[in-house]
């Protein structure tokens with residue numbers, strides 16, 4: 224009788240799901256942005272990975288499906304059962320600041336590194352929404368994207384990032400029938416690293432094969448599945464260094480992976496995505512006095528970061544160009560500074576990627592996976608805007624702000640002024656828990672719209 228009733232209830236209520244819990248009504252924090260000169264009243268949603276995942280069957284004291292390190296073995300003996308047994312919970316308005324350390328006001332969003340109290344939450348990742356059930360899709364080709372950022376409170380080892388990923392508009396709820404929570408609950412994250420630490424992938428919990436460290440959430444290594452998709456990192460930065468990077472994949476859009484396709488460890492270049500990307504990092508290309516506190520681009524105060532997605536006559540992406548504005552000045556990107564060895568590139572183009580990778584002795588996996596043409600395809604299909612503040616348990620963010628590989632003297636190894644011993648997550652969590660990044664004034668418009676004097 225009980226079994227039959229459960230079956231019937233499940234049938235009616237569609238409870239085979241990557242379902243949403245119903246303890247807390249989901250709140251999306253309002254965030255305005257500008258599209259072709261018009262103000263858009265958007266909002267942001269917190270990524271599902273940061274949420275409480277608990278037993279989907281009601282009880283006064285809910286059992287967690289995930290305890291911060293591992294999945295519960297009773298509720299999650301396998302992914303299908305776990306998916307049926309577990310629900311991802313909503314986040315209330317008052318929890319944004321008190322639990323997650325996220326505040327939004329007008330066009331401005333601030334993320335805090337560690338928020339301790341009722342729980343201990345490290346970092347955050349949010350996505351811009353078009354409405355309550357869909358992410359905002361950005362079409363960046365032949366457009367200019369601009370935002371302001373304050374990185375002054377981000378020490379070595381942290382990354383306050385703003386980037387686009389080819390997530391499904393609805394978070395995967397139409398492509399995966401068991402995913403009933405969807406974008407509304409921040410489901411569907413993917414990127415070009417094919418991350419294994421995403422808790423829900425392709426309509427299921429990623430609980431099979433999950434390995435967690437005996438510490439906090441963000442340290443988890445993850446499960447058997449990875450979530451791959453093309454990515455354009457507009458801004459990976461702290462107060463010491465910054466980079467922008469294009470990553471392509473040989474697959475279209477959101478693609479779950481297992482095994483070699485995920486490109487793990489020694490298979491880095493054998494997966495479906497280009498994990499290295501083609502990056503333009505000022506310090507790494509030899510401009511060591513361009514970006515930082517008190518330098519040409521002064522990370523001690525707010526910076527306007529402009530990125531142009533320039534197309535050729537056939538409408539294909541040909542160049543990704545960076546321009547800065549600060550204190551009323553427009554500052555062009557500093558060119559590559561390696562006398563004689565590499566041409567004077569000052570933006571990402573196919574030729575830049577070929578030359579810089581040759582000079583650095585890096586495999587050109589960007590080209591292998593389709594290069595600018597694949598990036599162009601990915602951009603033309605539209606991408607979702609993500610903003611995050613994270614540390615890096617794998618490489619202490621040394622790839623961004625220090626020397627990496629740590630003992631290398633080869634060209635390209637020097638990426639920033641931070642010490643090779645910096646960036647240990649445990650250390651920065653205790654020393655700089657109150658680190659923040661603030662993003663504001665997100666704008667999309669025609670090329671050159673940043674320039675009020677531009678003659679169209």
Ligand SMILES: *[C@@H]1O[C@H](CO)[C@@H](O)[C@H](O)[C@H]1NC(C)=O
Pocket residue numbers: 242243244245246278279280281310
């Ligand atoms: C939602 O709440 C009802 C009781 O009000 C409960 O029966 C149901 O299982 C809950 N669903 C989830 C996913 O928590």
Ligand SMILES: *[C@@H]1O[C@H](CO)[C@@H](O)[C@H](O)[C@H]1NC(C)=O
Pocket residue numbers: 283284
């Ligand atoms: C829930 O937890 C509270 C406090 O620990 C306890 O008093 C109560 O009996 C529990 N209820 C159930 C149904 O286990």
Ligand SMILES: *[C@@H]1O[C@H](CO)[C@@H](O)[C@H](O)[C@H]1NC(C)=O
Pocket residue numbers: 390391392393395397398475476477
């Ligand atoms: C579903 O997946 C296909 C193939 O990846 C993709 O083209 C489509 O946009 C997805 N649907 C939604 C609603 O995102």
Ligand SMILES: *[C@@H]1O[C@H](CO)[C@@H](O)[C@H](O)[C@H]1NC(C)=O
Pocket residue numbers: 516517523
């Ligand atoms: C950074 O800003 C603070 C406060 O605005 C100021 O006291 C400090 O001198 C600045 N540092 C540099 C290197 O400009």
Ligand SMILES: *[C@@H]1O[C@H](CO)[C@@H](O)[C@H](O)[C@H]1NC(C)=O
Pocket residue numbers: 653654655656657
């Ligand atoms: C961080 O902020 C909290 C609350 O504002 C404060 O109590 C704490 O001392 C700060 N920690 C550090 C290391 O500055």
